[in-house]
Amino acid sequence: MRKFGILVKKELKELLTVSSLIPIILIMAIFYFLGNFIGEEIENEVNALENIRFALCDRDNSGLSREVADDLAAAGCDAVRVGDASEFEKDGLGFGIEIPNGFEQSILSGTPAKIKLYAGFESSSMTSSVDSAAMTAVGELINAIVSEKLMSLSLPQSDRSFLTNPVRTDEYTVFNGNVANVSAAEVQGKMMLQTLFLPIVLYLVIMLASQMLANSVANEKTDKTLETLLSAPVGRISILSAKMLAAGIVSLIYSVFYIIGYSWLMDGMYAPIGADGGVSEAMSILGLEFGVGVYALFGLQLFLSILCALALSLIIGILAADVKKVQSMIMPLMLVVMIPYFISLVSDILTFDTLPKLLIGAIPFTHSFTAVNAVMFGQMGWYWAGAAYQAVFVAVLMVAALKIIRSDAIFTFGGRPTAKKKKSLAFCRKV
Amino acid sequence: MKILEVDRLRKSYGEREAVKGISFDIEQGEIFALIGPNGAGKTTTLRMIATLLSPSGGDALLCGESIVKDPVHARENITYLPDEAGAYKNMKGIDYLRFMAELYADSKKRTAEMVEYASEVCGLGERLNDKISTYSKGMMRKLLITRAVMPAPKLAILDEPTSGLDVMNALEIRDLVKRLALGGTAFLISSHNMLEIEYLSERVAIISEGVIHDVGKPSLLKEKYGADNLEEVFAKIVGRNVWEGRAE
Numbered sequence: 190m191r192k193f194g195i196l197v198k199k200e201l202k203e204l205l206t207v208s209s210l211i212p213i214i215l216i217m218a219i220f221y222f223l224g225n226f227i228g229e230e231i232e233n234e235v236n237a238l239e240n241i242r243f244a245l246c247d248r249d250n251s252g253l254s255r256e257v258a259d260d261l262a263a264a265g266c267d268a269v270r271v272g273d274a275s276e277f278e279k280d281g282l283g284f285g286i287e288i289p290n291g292f293e294q295s296i297l298s299g300t301p302a303k304i305k306l307y308a309g310f311e312s313s314s315m316t317s318s319v320d321s322a323a324m325t326a327v328g329e330l331i332n333a334i335v336s337e338k339l340m341s342l343s344l345p346q347s348d349r350s351f352l353t354n355p356v357r358t359d360e361y362t363v364f365n366g367n368v369a370n371v372s373a374a375e376v377q378g379k380m381m382l383q384t385l386f387l388p389i390v391l392y393l394v395i396m397l398a399s400q401m402l403a404n405s406v407a408n409e410k411t412d413k414t415l416e417t418l419l420s421a422p423v424g425r426i427s428i429l430s431a432k433m434l435a436a437g438i439v440s441l442i443y444s445v446f447y448i449i450g451y452s453w454l455m456d457g458m459y460a461p462i463g464a465d466g467g468v469s470e471a472m473s474i475l476g477l478e479f480g481v482g483v484y485a486l487f488g489l490q491l492f493l494s495i496l497c498a499l500a501l502s503l504i505i506g507i508l509a510a511d512v513k514k515v516q517s518m519i520m521p522l523m524l525v526v527m528i529p530y531f532i533s534l535v536s537d538i539l540t541f542d543t544l545p546k547l548l549i550g551a552i553p554f555t556h557s558f559t560a561v562n563a564v565m566f567g568q569m570g571w572y573w574a575g576a577a578y579q580a581v582f583v584a585v586l587m588v589a590a591l592k593i594i595r596s597d598a599i600f601t602f603g604g605r606p607t608a609k610k611k612k613s614l615a616f617c618r619k620v
Numbered sequence: 621m622k623i624l625e626v627d628r629l630r631k632s633y634g635e636r637e638a639v640k641g642i643s644f645d646i647e648q649g650e651i652f653a654l655i656g657p658n659g660a661g662k663t664t665t666l667r668m669i670a671t672l673l674s675p676s677g678g679d680a681l682l683c684g685e686s687i688v689k690d691p692v693h694a695r696e697n698i699t700y701l702p703d704e705a706g707a708y709k710n711m712k713g714i715d716y717l718r719f720m721a722e723l724y725a726d727s728k729k730r731t732a733e734m735v736e737y738a739s740e741v742c743g744l745g746e747r748l749n750d751k752i753s754t755y756s757k758g759m760m761r762k763l764l765i766t767r768a769v770m771p772a773p774k775l776a777i778l779d780e781p782t783s784g785l786d787v788m789n790a791l792e793i794r795d796l797v798k799r800l801a802l803g804g805t806a807f808l809i810s811s812h813n814m815l816e817i818e819y820l821s822e823r824v825a826i827i828s829e830g831v832i833h834d835v836g837k838p839s840l841l842k843e844k845y846g847a848d849n850l851e852e853v854f855a856k857i858v859g860r861n862v863w864e865g866r867a868e
C-alpha cells in the first residue's frame with residue numbers, strides 16, 4: 190500500500206504540472222467571458238423587441254382595417270403607413286404587414302381573411318431572429334383584435350374556430366429586394382442546416398493540421414534529423430516551406446474528406462424529411478443559394494486559416510524541446526481557435542458592434558468562421574479584409590519562423606532536447 | 621592543405637560559457653578527435669563548425685570560408701552526424717540514402733553514384749531494403765555514417781560515432797572511417813572513449829570545461845606525459861591543472 194501511494198504521488202506529480210493546469214484555467218475563463226458576452230448580445234436583441242417599428246400597408250382601406258390600425262396604435266405598436274409593405278427595409282423598419290384588399294368583406298362573410306407578413310433576413314444565426322418573433326406577435330395581435338370585434342358583434346353563424354381565429358397569416362421573406370413566399374424561420378432553418386457542420390469541419394481541420402506539423406517538427410528534433418537537414422546544403426526557407434506546403438496539402442485533403450463525410454451525414458439525417466415544401470426554391474429566388482462561389486470563397490478562407498495554424502505550429506515545433514512539450518505549447522492555439530468557434534455556433538459575429546467585432550476579428554481564424562455569412566449577406570469588405578489580414582499574419586509568422594531557425598533558438602530554447610544518457614566515464618576513474 | 625582552421629572559437633549559453641576560445645587545425649584526409657568528458661563542450665564545438673550554432677566569438681575557416689561570415693558556402697564542404705542521431709523510421713534504409721544523396725548531389729547521375737557507393741560501403745546488404753524502424757543501434761549507426769561520408773565531403777563531422785555500440789560494431793565503424801579517410805575525406809570526431817580513439821585518430825585534442833589543454837599525436841602525447849595510454853594522459857593533464865589551479 191505504501192508503495193502504491195508512492196507510485197500515485199509520482200504519477201500525480203508528473204501529470205499535475207502548472208503547464209497542464211493553465212489550459213484548463215484558460216478554458217474556464219473563456220467560458221465565463223463567452224457566457225457573459227453572448228448573454229449580453231441576446232439581451233440587446235430582446236430589448237430591441239420592445240421598441241420595434243414596422244411598416245403597415247392597408248390595401249383594404251375599410252372600416253375594419255382602419256379600426257385594426259387604430260387598435261394596434263392603441264396597443265402601443267409603432268406602425269408606419271407605407272404604400273408597399275415589402276419595402277419596409279427602405280424606411281429602416283423591422284418588418285412589413287399588408288392588409289390585402291377584401292379583408293373586411295371576407296371576415297364579414299364568415300371566411301378567414303389573410304394578411305401578408307414580410308420579414309427581412311439578415312443572418313442565419315440563432316439570436317438574430319428577433320424581428321420575425323416581433324412580427325409573429327403583431328400578427329397574433331391583429332387576429333386577437335379582429336376576433337374580439339367578431340365576438341362583440343355576436344354574429345348568427347357562430348363557428349367557434351372562425352371566431353377565435355379569423356385572421357390567417359401568409360409569410361414572405363425579403364432579401365436583397367427579392368421576395369419569396371416562405372417564412373424567414375424556414376429559410377433560417379435551412380441555412381443553419383447547411384452551415385451547421387462548417388465550423389466543426391474548420392475546427393477539426395485546423396487542430397489536425399497544427400498537431401500534425403508541430404509533432405512532425407518536434408519528432409525531427411528528437412531524432413536529430415532536423416539537425417542533419419540543417420547541416421545539409423539546402424536553404425532553410427526550402428526546409429520550412431516544404432514542411433508547410435506538405436502539411437497544407439494533407440490538411441486540404443482532410444478537409445475535402447471531412448466535408449464529403451459531413452454532407453453524407455446531413456443527407457442521411459435529413460433524407461427522411463424529403464421535399465422541403467419549396468424552401469429550396471424560395472431560397473434560390475432570394476439569392477441565398479449555397480452555390481459553387483460560396484464554397485470556393487469558404488475554401489480559400491479555410492486554406493488561409495490552415496496556413497495560419499501551420500505557421501504557428503511550425504514555430505511551436507521548432508521551439509518545443511520534444512513532442513510532449515508540443516502538446517502543452519499547442520494548447521493556447523487550440524483555445525484561440527475555440528473562441529470564434531463557440532461564438533459562431535450560437536451567434537453571428539457579423540452582427541456584433543464594431544469593437545467586439547474587431548476584437549474577435551483580430552483572431553485570424555475568426556475570418557474562416559464568418560466567411561460563409563459574410564459572402565451570403567454581402568459583407569465582402571469584411572471577407573477580403575479578413576483574408577488580407579490572414580495573409581499578412583502568415584507572412585509575418587513565416588519570417589519569424591525563418592529568423593528562429595536561423596538562430597540558435599532551436600538548440601537553446603526550452604532546454605536540451607534529449608535527456609542526458611548514461612555514459613561510461615571510464616577515463617575519469619581515478620586521477 | 622588545411623581543411624579546417626579553428627581560431628579562438630567561443631560559445632556561451634546565457635551566462636555560462638561552454639566553449640572558451642579553442643583553436644586547432646585539420647589537414648586534408650586527417651582523422652582528428654576531440655576527446656573529453658561529458659559536458660566538456662564537444663557537441664557545442666562541432667555544432668558551431670557545422671554552422672548550426674553561431675559562435676559568440678572567434679571564427680573557423682572551412683576550406684577558407686568563414687563559418688561566421690558565410691555559413692551557406694562553408695556548409696558545402698561538410699557533412700555532419702549529430703550525437704545519437706536517428707533517421708526517418710518509416711523509410712527503408714536505401715530510400716533514406718537516396719533522399720540524403722539527392723540533397724547533396726547536383727545531378728541524377730551523381731545521386732546514383734552516391735547511393736551505389738553507400739550501399740557497398742555500409743555493409744548492411746539486403747537489410748537496406750528493410751524499414752529503418754527494424755534496425756539495431758549498430759545498423760542505424762552504420763547507415764548514418766555512410767550517409768555522412770557518401771557525398772565525399774572535405775570534412776565529415778561525427779559526434780560520438782561509436783558511443784553505445786558493442787566492441788564488434790565499434791571496430792567495424794573504426795575500420796570504415798579509416799578506409800574512407802584514405803579517400804581524402806578529413807574527419808572531425810568527438811569521443812569520450814579515449815582508449816578507442818587512440819587507435820583511430822591521427823591527432824587528438826584534449827578538451828575539458830570548454831578549454832583545449834593539449835593537441836598532438838597520441839604517441840607523442842603519451843611520451844610527453846609519460847603515460848601508457850590517453851586516459852592516463854588526460855588524468856595527468858587535468859590533475860596537473862587542478863594542482864596548478866590550487867597553487868594560485
Ligand SMILES: Nc1ncnc2c1ncn2[C@@H]1O[C@H](COP(=O)(O)OP(=O)(O)OP(=O)(O)O)[C@@H](O)[C@H]1O
Pocket residue numbers: 600601602604605633638656657658659660661662663664665703812
Ligand atoms: N542548449 C543548451 N543550453 C544551455 N546549456 C547548454 C546547452 N547545450 C549544452 N549546454 C552546456 O554546455 C556545456 C557543454 O555541453 P556539450 O553538449 O557541448 O558537451 P559535450 O562535450 O558534448 O558533452 P557530452 O559528452 O555529454 O555530449 C555543458 O555544460 C552543457 O550543460
Ligand SMILES: [Mg+2]
Pocket residue numbers: 662663664703779
Ligand atoms: Mg555531446
